[in-house]
Amino acid sequence: MLPSNMLVTLVTLTFVNSFTPGPNNIMLTASGVNFGFRRTIPHIGGVIIGFAVLVLSVGFGLGALFIAVPQLQLVLKIVGVAYLLWLAWKTANAGKIHSGDAEPTPLTTGQAILFQAVNPKAWLMAVSAMSVYVRPGHVFSDVPEVAAVLCAVNILSSTTWTGFGTALRETLQNPARVRIFNIAMALALAACILPMLAV
16 A cells, blocks of 8 residues: 555645646536536546546556557657547537537547546656656556546546536527537647647
């Protein structure tokens, strides 16, 4: 088990990183506004599952593979930029608030899972946490513990941001307002590409 001082700093940093705006939080807020909480549950589930898989994969060696093979980092960056741009376009064109099954639709569980593989903020959180908080010789005890903290906070963050978006639905019933909101969310999502290009 991690020493208490390490655990406290891990929880604190994870809360800060998870609750600040990033691709997942922006998309979940927009989905909450456009589709409501219930219809966004598959998206939330995909974020939670995909992030858990990513964190455990990094903890058990995937991060080292990407460091050893820089070409994989380039491929991940290109795919990530393309997917973020597509998601920004989808967000900008979400249109009016939807309550039925008509197009457009919220992200599916599978789409949200796949997105975690190219989400720059998720990678940064996973690699940073595993490199700082997993002690040499304690991989099999520390990795699951660090992953549990990251994933627990991720669940809270995902549901909170979706709830925030859902709470805004009534305010944004006006089609012009929701259009402005969606474009703002799309621009914020596109801005998440800048850190990827800087590396």
